[in-house]
Every structure is written in C-alpha cells, then in structure tokens.
Amino acid sequence: MELTLRTQPRYRAELALIFICFIWGSTFVVVKGAINQVSPLLFLAFRFVLATAVLGLTMRGVTGGIYQTKPILAGGALAGAFLFLGYVLQTVGLKYTTPSKSAFLTGLSIVMVPVFAAVFERKPPGPSEVFGIALASAGMALMTLHRDSLTIERGDLLTIGCAAAFAVQILLVGHLAPKLGFQALAVTQIAVAALLSLATFWWVETPSIRWTAGLLAALVLTGVFATALAFTVQAWAQQYTTPTRVALIFASEPLFAWVTSFVAFGETLSRRSTLGAALILAGILAVELKRGPRRGSEFPAEAQADHSRRLDRHG
Secondary structure (H helix, E strand, O other): OHHHHHHHHHHHHHHHHHHHHHHHHHHHHHHHHHOOOEOHHHHHHHHHHHHHHHHHHHOHHHHOOHHHOHHHHHHHHHHHHHHHHHHHHHHHHOOOOOHHHHHHHHOOHHHHHHHHHHHHOOOOOOHHHHHHHHHHHHHHHHHHEOOOOOOEOHHHHHHHHHHHHHHHHHHHHHHHHHHHOHHHHHHHHHHHHHHHHHHHHHHHOOOOEOOOHHHHHHHHHHHHHHHHHHHHHHHHHOOOOOHHHHHHHHHHHHHHHHHHHHHHHOOOOOHHHHHHHHHHHHHHHHHHOOOOOOHHHHOOHHHHHHHHHHHHHOO
16 A cells, blocks of 8 residues: 555656647647747747736736745746757757758756766766666667768757756756756746847847738647646645656657647658767667666655655544
C-alpha cells in the first residue's frame, strides 16, 4: 500500500508530461505554417500574451500576491528568460529547417539536462553521459552537416541553441516549482516571456502579419494549449519527478512531431537523417536509462515530504 501511495502521483505526473509532449510535437507543423504569415517574434508576443491572459483569468487567486513575493518574481523571471530565449531560437530556426528536423534537434536538450546538472553540481558526467553525448553528437552531425561543405545551416545552429535554453529551463523549474508553488511559477515565467516578447519584436525584426484563419488557429493552439496549459502541467509535474525523468519523457516529442509532419506534409527523412535521428534518440536513452536510485529516492525532497504527510494521514 505504501508503494502505491508513493508512486501514484509520479505516474500521474509523467502521464501528464507525455500528453503535453503530444501537444508540443503537433505544434511544430502549426508554427511552421504560421510564421509564413507573421514575423516570428510578433507571433511569440501574441502567443505569450494570450497565455498570460488565460492564466491570469483562471488563476486570479494566485496572481494577486505574486508581485509581493521576491523569490517568485526572481525565480519566475529567470525561468521565463530562458523560456523566451528557447522559443525565439526555435521559432526563428523553423524558418530555415523542417519541422521534424527542428524537433529532433530540440530533443538534444534531453541530453543536455544531466550534463548541465553535473556542471551546476560540480560533478563530472559518468560513463553513460559521455557515451550518450557521443551518440547524440554523431546523430546531430549526420542530420545537420552537408557532405560537400561540412557546414551547419543557420536553422540547425539556432535550434541547437534553443535546446540548451530549454535544458536550463527544465532544471530551473525542477528546482523552483516545489519551493515556490507550481501555479505561481507557471504564471510568472510565462508573463516574463510575454514582456520580453513585447519589448523586442518591434526593433529586432520588421513586424509583419497577415491575418488568416490558420494563423488564428495556430495562436489558440500554441497560446492556450501548448503554453498556458502545457507549462502549468510541467511545473506541477516536476514537483513529483526528477529533471532527468522529465527529460526522458520529453524524448517522445520529436516522434510526435515527425508523425504530425508526415500526416500533414508527407515529409519523410532521408536515410542519413533517419540514422542521425536514431543516434540522437539512442544517446538520449543511454543518458536517461542509466541505473540510479529507485522508488522513494526518485522524488524531490519537497515531494517526499508531501507524500510522507499523506501517508501519515492514511495511517
């Protein structure tokens, strides 16, 4: 009975993360089409403003006291800055690469999470991390390097930078959500991303927009579901599981993206790109499936305390 009570919240959290991976994976095709009708940073501004408005209306009891709490403002601002950076690099990169390729390169964040965690904790990567990084790097080279020029295209390089930003954001949310509360953190980081979008789109790019039904649908999908809902779910789920387990689950996002791209555009990967994608996923799994602590020790300390209180109430 004890094991069931301790593990059920983790399973629910990880199932919820798989669901938002499906949402995120499906948005690569949607965003690819939307940025043909609107400049990238203006699209992000609309997306994050809409998400902030939705969360502000649905979490009015939470948002009222956020501005009085410095740790929430500071933590949310930091997470929001990396969230904004990741989406800027990913959205601009989509102008110069395909949806499935963008998704697989974004998946490199899953390898980067344990590496960055090791750096922050001042511990060198273990053998599985080194092996996984080597596999993922080889896969990235196959997907991005051309045989003739051996150069990486602009969209690929931007998307790799996006992966690094998202890796930091995952670590920040895992560290901050149990301490600050997932609702306050979700609202604050998205609001900061909205402010950064509004502050930059008008001078970093030449704003342009052509309103269509497809663009409106893309804004609703990305703003409401892929941002407001998804990042609230992520912040909630990371109270009950670790960043490395979150990173493993996020490995499914490129698969959802490829399926969506195949259904929408009939896009297929070349043999070279397919091998590269397989190596990236193999590197991800090599890093995340290493033997580690089990059962109760997989929970963050704050979540363990919460589960202990619940167990005491159940006798």
